[in-house]
Amino acid sequence: METLNEKHAKVFKALCDEKRLHILELLRNGDNCACELLENIDIGQSSLSYHMKILVESGIVESRQEGKWTHYKISEQGSSNAIHLLRELTSTNCTGKKEN
Template sequence: MDLQLLEKQLKAVSDTNRLTLLSCLKSGEVCVCDFVDVLGISQPAVSQHLKKLEEAGIITARKLGTWKHYRIVENPSPIIKTVLDQLEERELCNCRPSSSC
């Protein structure tokens, strides 16, 4: 594995907010608008966290109207797979998979 990518991925999952985002994404695709309520932080702050995860190759996004919808990549690296396996899926966080904001 590329050491720079590994460093990016480890840094990306070393934050509680980003781990919370990943635990929500375990249930499927989620709109960025839902994450604002989940984390209780501003939309720009949520976007920065999502950007870190996307740059690390952990999540991917697709644009639907004015909103972006995020999901975990199809084949995460073994290290990220291990991290994801340790996270409980967060159903209580009001994430709405494939929400139509």
């Protein structure tokens, strides 16, 4: 079974790798198919596929099949969730017993 922290860690795992941040950068300009991404980044095809899977599983990127192509884009919903999660994880709990 997956703990809540493990689930949360997955969201940020998407963002803790240089290559994946590069991919996000490419996606920021809009919808891209994998083949386009592949042209703009220095990794092999299977490696790209591996990273895209991590990005999609984090929820930050969504994919859409179109014929034999897979298109990717940044998910507004997913990004928004990630931002809220980060805010929650780092918010100091003002009702806690231990303020000094």
